[in-house]
Amino acid sequence: MDLQGDDLTAAVVASFGDSPSDRYREVMSALVRHLHAFAREVDLTEDEYFTAIDFLTRTGQISTGTRQEFVLLADVLGLSMLTVGLGNRTPPGATQSTVFGPFFVEGSPEVQLGGDISNGAPGQPCLVSGRVLNTKGEPIPQALVETWQADEDGFYDVQKELDGPQNRAHLTTDADGNYRFWAVRPVAYPIPDDGPVGELLRAGGRGPMRPAHIHFMVTAPGYSRLITHVFAAGDEYLDTDAVFGVKHSLIADFAEHPAGTEAPDGSTPEQPYYTVDYDLVLATTEEAQQ
Ligand code: BEZ
Ligand code: FE
Numbered sequence: 180m181d182l183q184g185d186d187l188t189a190a191v192v193a194s195f196g197d198s199p200s201d202r203y204r205e206v207m208s209a210l211v212r213h214l215h216a217f218a219r220e221v222d223l224t225e226d227e228y229f230t231a232i233d234f235l236t237r238t239g240q241i242s243t244g245t246r247q248e249f250v251l252l253a254d255v256l257g258l259s260m261l262t263v264g265l266g267n268r269t270p271p272g273a274t275q276s277t278v279f280g281p282f283f284v285e286g287s288p289e290v291q292l293g294g295d296i297s298n299g300a301p302g303q304p305c306l307v308s309g310r311v312l313n314t315k316g317e318p319i320p321q322a323l324v325e326t327w328q329a330d331e332d333g334f335y336d337v338q339k340e341l342d343g344p345q346n347r348a349h350l351t352t353d354a355d356g357n358y359r360f361w362a363v364r365p366v367a368y369p370i371p372d373d374g375p376v377g378e379l380l381r382a383g384g385r386g387p388m389r390p391a392h393i394h395f396m397v398t399a400p401g402y403s404r405l406i407t408h409v410f411a412a413g414d415e416y417l418d419t420d421a422v423f424g425v426k427h428s429l430i431a432d433f434a435e436h437p438a439g440t441e442a443p444d445g446s447t448p449e450q451p452y453y454t455v456d457y458d459l460v461l462a463t464t465e466e467a468q469q
Pocket of ligand 1: 250279281
Protein backbone atom coordinates (compact mmCIF):
# COMPACT_ATOMS: atom_id res chain seq x y z
CA MET A 180 0.00 0.00 0.00
CA ASP A 181 1.00 3.63 -0.57
CA LEU A 182 4.01 2.58 -2.58
CA GLN A 183 6.27 5.30 -4.02
CA GLY A 184 9.77 5.77 -5.41
CA ASP A 185 12.23 2.92 -4.82
CA ASP A 186 9.62 0.95 -2.84
CA LEU A 187 7.28 1.01 -5.84
CA THR A 188 10.07 -0.22 -8.15
CA ALA A 189 10.98 -3.00 -5.70
CA ALA A 190 7.34 -4.08 -5.38
CA VAL A 191 6.89 -4.32 -9.16
CA VAL A 192 10.11 -6.33 -9.49
CA ALA A 193 9.00 -8.63 -6.66
CA SER A 194 5.60 -9.15 -8.33
CA PHE A 195 7.34 -11.25 -11.01
CA GLY A 196 9.15 -13.31 -8.39
CA ASP A 197 6.89 -16.36 -8.64
CA SER A 198 7.55 -16.94 -12.32
CA PRO A 199 8.85 -20.48 -12.88
CA SER A 200 11.28 -19.15 -15.50
CA ASP A 201 14.60 -17.75 -14.22
CA ARG A 202 15.11 -15.96 -17.50
CA TYR A 203 11.65 -14.34 -17.40
CA ARG A 204 12.31 -13.07 -13.86
CA GLU A 205 15.72 -11.74 -14.90
CA VAL A 206 14.40 -9.94 -17.98
CA MET A 207 11.30 -8.48 -16.31
CA SER A 208 13.26 -7.32 -13.27
CA ALA A 209 15.76 -5.48 -15.50
CA LEU A 210 12.98 -4.08 -17.68
CA VAL A 211 11.09 -2.65 -14.71
CA ARG A 212 14.22 -1.25 -13.03
CA HIS A 213 15.48 0.43 -16.23
CA LEU A 214 12.02 1.73 -17.17
CA HIS A 215 11.55 3.30 -13.76
CA ALA A 216 15.10 4.70 -13.81
CA PHE A 217 14.39 6.24 -17.22
CA ALA A 218 11.20 7.93 -15.98
CA ARG A 219 13.05 9.26 -12.94
CA GLU A 220 16.03 10.47 -14.97
CA VAL A 221 13.91 12.56 -17.36
CA ASP A 222 11.38 13.46 -14.64
CA LEU A 223 8.63 12.19 -16.94
CA THR A 224 5.50 14.36 -16.90
CA GLU A 225 2.00 12.93 -17.23
CA ASP A 226 1.57 14.79 -20.53
CA GLU A 227 4.70 13.15 -21.89
CA TYR A 228 3.52 9.78 -20.60
CA PHE A 229 0.18 10.13 -22.48
CA THR A 230 2.01 11.32 -25.61
CA ALA A 231 4.17 8.19 -25.47
CA ILE A 232 1.14 5.93 -24.97
CA ASP A 233 -0.58 7.59 -27.94
CA PHE A 234 2.59 7.10 -30.04
CA LEU A 235 2.77 3.39 -29.19
CA THR A 236 -0.97 2.96 -29.79
CA ARG A 237 -0.66 4.48 -33.26
CA THR A 238 2.45 2.39 -33.94
CA GLY A 239 0.32 -0.70 -33.29
CA GLN A 240 -2.66 0.60 -35.26
CA ILE A 241 -0.67 1.22 -38.44
CA SER A 242 1.07 -2.18 -38.27
CA THR A 243 0.02 -4.99 -40.61
CA GLY A 244 1.71 -8.13 -41.94
CA THR A 245 3.60 -6.01 -44.45
CA ARG A 246 3.82 -2.70 -42.56
CA GLN A 247 6.02 -3.54 -39.58
CA GLU A 248 6.05 -0.24 -37.67
CA PHE A 249 7.39 -1.78 -34.45
CA VAL A 250 10.30 -3.32 -36.38
CA LEU A 251 10.98 0.12 -37.84
CA LEU A 252 10.86 1.67 -34.37
CA ALA A 253 13.39 -0.85 -33.03
CA ASP A 254 15.54 -0.20 -36.13
CA VAL A 255 15.65 3.61 -35.86
CA LEU A 256 16.37 3.37 -32.11
CA GLY A 257 19.37 1.14 -32.87
CA LEU A 258 17.87 -1.74 -30.87
CA SER A 259 17.94 -4.08 -33.87
CA MET A 260 21.63 -3.48 -34.50
CA LEU A 261 22.42 -3.76 -30.79
CA THR A 262 20.70 -7.15 -30.72
CA VAL A 263 22.48 -8.24 -33.92
CA GLY A 264 25.79 -7.41 -32.21
CA LEU A 265 24.86 -9.26 -29.00
CA GLY A 266 23.61 -12.34 -30.83
CA ASN A 267 26.29 -12.80 -33.45
CA ARG A 268 29.90 -13.41 -32.62
CA THR A 269 31.57 -13.05 -35.99
CA PRO A 270 34.75 -15.14 -36.04
CA PRO A 271 37.68 -13.74 -38.04
CA GLY A 272 37.05 -14.05 -41.74
CA ALA A 273 33.28 -14.61 -41.51
CA THR A 274 30.88 -12.11 -43.08
CA GLN A 275 29.40 -9.67 -40.60
CA SER A 276 25.68 -9.58 -39.90
CA THR A 277 23.38 -6.62 -40.12
CA VAL A 278 19.75 -5.72 -39.58
CA PHE A 279 17.02 -8.02 -40.96
CA GLY A 280 14.53 -5.26 -41.72
CA PRO A 281 10.78 -5.52 -42.28
CA PHE A 282 10.66 -6.57 -45.96
CA PHE A 283 11.59 -10.27 -45.91
CA VAL A 284 8.81 -12.56 -47.14
CA GLU A 285 8.71 -16.34 -46.56
CA GLY A 286 8.32 -18.49 -49.64
CA SER A 287 10.11 -16.43 -52.28
CA PRO A 288 10.34 -17.89 -55.80
CA GLU A 289 13.20 -20.24 -56.63
CA VAL A 290 15.64 -19.05 -59.28
CA GLN A 291 18.24 -21.12 -61.10
CA LEU A 292 21.88 -20.09 -60.97
CA GLY A 293 22.23 -17.05 -63.27
CA GLY A 294 18.47 -16.43 -63.49
CA ASP A 295 16.73 -13.05 -63.40
CA ILE A 296 14.85 -12.18 -60.20
CA SER A 297 13.77 -8.66 -61.17
CA ASN A 298 10.50 -9.83 -62.76
CA GLY A 299 9.95 -6.49 -64.48
CA ALA A 300 11.02 -4.24 -61.58
CA PRO A 301 12.25 -0.84 -62.79
CA GLY A 302 15.99 -0.32 -62.72
CA GLN A 303 19.30 -0.92 -64.44
CA PRO A 304 20.26 -4.61 -64.74
CA CYS A 305 22.80 -5.81 -62.21
CA LEU A 306 24.55 -9.20 -62.14
CA VAL A 307 25.05 -10.17 -58.51
CA SER A 308 27.51 -13.00 -57.91
CA GLY A 309 29.95 -14.50 -55.46
CA ARG A 310 30.66 -17.65 -53.53
CA VAL A 311 29.42 -18.99 -50.24
CA LEU A 312 32.51 -20.11 -48.33
CA ASN A 313 33.54 -21.27 -44.87
CA THR A 314 36.19 -19.46 -42.83
CA LYS A 315 38.89 -21.75 -44.30
CA GLY A 316 37.99 -20.45 -47.76
CA GLU A 317 36.34 -23.71 -48.80
CA PRO A 318 33.14 -23.59 -50.88
CA ILE A 319 29.81 -24.54 -49.31
CA PRO A 320 27.76 -26.34 -51.98
CA GLN A 321 23.97 -26.44 -51.73
CA ALA A 322 23.81 -23.44 -49.38
CA LEU A 323 20.42 -21.73 -49.46
CA VAL A 324 20.76 -18.08 -50.49
CA GLU A 325 17.66 -15.91 -50.00
CA THR A 326 17.83 -12.39 -51.38
CA TRP A 327 15.58 -9.33 -51.54
CA GLN A 328 16.02 -5.69 -52.47
CA ALA A 329 14.31 -2.47 -53.49
CA ASP A 330 13.87 -1.32 -57.09
CA GLU A 331 15.07 1.85 -58.82
CA ASP A 332 12.17 3.81 -57.28
CA GLY A 333 13.25 2.74 -53.80
CA PHE A 334 10.35 0.36 -53.18
CA TYR A 335 10.21 -3.31 -52.22
CA ASP A 336 7.61 -5.39 -54.04
CA VAL A 337 5.52 -5.67 -50.85
CA GLN A 338 5.15 -1.89 -50.82
CA LYS A 339 3.53 -1.92 -54.26
CA GLU A 340 0.35 -3.50 -55.56
CA LEU A 341 1.74 -6.27 -57.74
CA ASP A 342 0.62 -9.65 -59.00
CA GLY A 343 3.89 -11.38 -58.13
CA PRO A 344 7.22 -10.96 -56.35
CA GLN A 345 9.92 -8.70 -57.75
CA ASN A 346 13.59 -8.56 -56.78
CA ARG A 347 13.28 -11.41 -54.30
CA ALA A 348 14.15 -15.07 -54.73
CA HIS A 349 16.05 -18.01 -53.31
CA LEU A 350 18.64 -20.22 -54.95
CA THR A 351 21.16 -22.86 -53.95
CA THR A 352 24.90 -22.68 -54.52
CA ASP A 353 26.59 -25.01 -56.99
CA ALA A 354 29.37 -27.50 -56.22
CA ASP A 355 31.92 -24.64 -56.06
CA GLY A 356 29.75 -22.55 -53.74
CA ASN A 357 28.79 -20.10 -56.50
CA TYR A 358 25.65 -17.99 -56.39
CA ARG A 359 24.66 -15.73 -59.27
CA PHE A 360 21.53 -13.87 -60.35
CA TRP A 361 20.41 -10.83 -62.30
CA ALA A 362 18.47 -8.15 -60.43
CA VAL A 363 18.44 -4.34 -60.71
CA ARG A 364 21.04 -2.03 -59.29
CA PRO A 365 19.76 -1.09 -55.82
CA VAL A 366 19.40 2.58 -54.93
CA ALA A 367 19.22 4.46 -51.63
CA TYR A 368 15.65 4.64 -50.34
CA PRO A 369 13.69 6.10 -47.43
CA ILE A 370 12.30 3.74 -44.82
CA PRO A 371 8.52 4.20 -44.59
CA ASP A 372 8.20 7.60 -42.87
CA ASP A 373 4.50 8.38 -43.24
CA GLY A 374 3.65 6.95 -39.81
CA PRO A 375 4.66 7.41 -36.16
CA VAL A 376 8.29 6.43 -36.81
CA GLY A 377 8.51 9.18 -39.46
CA GLU A 378 7.21 11.68 -36.85
CA LEU A 379 9.89 10.51 -34.43
CA LEU A 380 12.61 10.98 -37.06
CA ARG A 381 11.45 14.46 -38.04
CA ALA A 382 11.13 15.54 -34.38
CA GLY A 383 14.77 14.48 -33.95
CA GLY A 384 15.94 16.29 -37.08
CA ARG A 385 16.80 12.92 -38.63
CA GLY A 386 16.41 11.67 -42.18
CA PRO A 387 14.79 8.39 -43.29
CA MET A 388 17.34 7.29 -45.91
CA ARG A 389 19.11 3.93 -46.13
CA PRO A 390 22.11 3.54 -48.45
CA ALA A 391 21.67 1.23 -51.47
CA HIS A 392 21.96 -2.43 -50.52
CA ILE A 393 21.00 -6.01 -51.32
CA HIS A 394 19.70 -8.27 -48.55
CA PHE A 395 20.97 -11.82 -48.05
CA MET A 396 19.99 -14.61 -45.69
CA VAL A 397 22.22 -17.66 -46.10
CA THR A 398 21.73 -21.04 -44.45
CA ALA A 399 23.59 -24.33 -44.70
CA PRO A 400 23.63 -27.40 -42.42
CA GLY A 401 26.33 -27.12 -39.75
CA TYR A 402 26.70 -23.36 -40.20
CA SER A 403 25.35 -20.37 -38.34
CA ARG A 404 22.64 -18.54 -40.32
CA LEU A 405 23.92 -15.32 -41.87
CA ILE A 406 21.62 -12.30 -42.22
CA THR A 407 23.34 -9.43 -43.93
CA HIS A 408 23.41 -6.82 -46.71
CA VAL A 409 25.89 -5.88 -49.40
CA PHE A 410 26.08 -2.08 -49.62
CA ALA A 411 27.06 -0.10 -52.73
CA ALA A 412 30.39 1.73 -52.40
CA GLY A 413 30.16 5.50 -52.86
CA ASP A 414 26.56 5.81 -51.68
CA GLU A 415 25.96 9.20 -50.06
CA TYR A 416 24.06 7.70 -47.10
CA LEU A 417 26.66 5.15 -45.94
CA ASP A 418 27.53 7.32 -42.91
CA THR A 419 23.96 8.31 -42.07
CA ASP A 420 21.96 5.08 -42.43
CA ALA A 421 18.61 5.67 -40.66
CA VAL A 422 18.91 2.25 -38.99
CA PHE A 423 22.68 2.22 -38.25
CA GLY A 424 23.21 -0.98 -40.26
CA VAL A 425 26.37 -0.20 -42.27
CA LYS A 426 29.60 -2.10 -41.62
CA HIS A 427 32.68 -1.32 -43.69
CA SER A 428 33.31 -4.97 -44.55
CA LEU A 429 29.88 -5.14 -46.23
CA ILE A 430 30.59 -2.39 -48.80
CA ALA A 431 31.28 -3.59 -52.35
CA ASP A 432 31.90 -1.98 -55.74
CA PHE A 433 29.02 -2.04 -58.19
CA ALA A 434 30.93 -1.76 -61.50
CA GLU A 435 29.19 -0.06 -64.43
CA HIS A 436 29.51 -1.58 -67.93
CA PRO A 437 28.45 -0.18 -71.30
CA ALA A 438 25.80 -1.88 -73.42
CA GLY A 439 27.15 -4.55 -75.74
CA THR A 440 30.02 -5.68 -73.51
CA GLU A 441 30.26 -9.28 -72.36
CA ALA A 442 29.19 -9.91 -68.77
CA PRO A 443 30.95 -12.46 -66.51
CA ASP A 444 28.15 -14.97 -67.17
CA GLY A 445 28.86 -14.87 -70.93
CA SER A 446 25.78 -12.83 -71.83
CA THR A 447 25.99 -9.53 -73.75
CA PRO A 448 23.31 -7.18 -72.41
CA GLU A 449 21.91 -4.67 -74.90
CA GLN A 450 21.72 -1.96 -72.26
CA PRO A 451 24.22 -0.61 -69.73
CA TYR A 452 24.46 -2.86 -66.69
CA TYR A 453 26.25 -3.31 -63.38
CA THR A 454 28.10 -6.19 -61.77
CA VAL A 455 28.89 -6.82 -58.12
CA ASP A 456 30.84 -9.77 -56.81
CA TYR A 457 30.79 -10.50 -53.08
CA ASP A 458 31.71 -13.67 -51.20
CA LEU A 459 29.53 -14.60 -48.24
CA VAL A 460 31.54 -16.42 -45.56
CA LEU A 461 29.68 -18.52 -43.00
CA ALA A 462 30.89 -19.44 -39.51
CA THR A 463 30.30 -23.02 -38.40
CA THR A 464 27.85 -23.36 -35.52
CA GLU A 465 30.79 -24.16 -33.20
CA GLU A 466 32.77 -21.12 -34.36
CA ALA A 467 29.75 -18.89 -33.80
CA GLN A 468 29.40 -20.12 -30.20
CA GLN A 469 33.05 -19.72 -29.14
C1 BEZ B 1 15.60 -2.68 -44.99
O1 BEZ B 1 16.76 -2.58 -45.31
O2 BEZ B 1 14.87 -3.31 -45.72
C2 BEZ B 1 15.12 -1.97 -43.77
C3 BEZ B 1 15.77 -2.17 -42.59
C4 BEZ B 1 15.31 -1.50 -41.46
C5 BEZ B 1 14.22 -0.66 -41.56
C6 BEZ B 1 13.58 -0.48 -42.77
C7 BEZ B 1 14.03 -1.13 -43.90
FE1 FE C 1 16.51 -2.93 -47.39
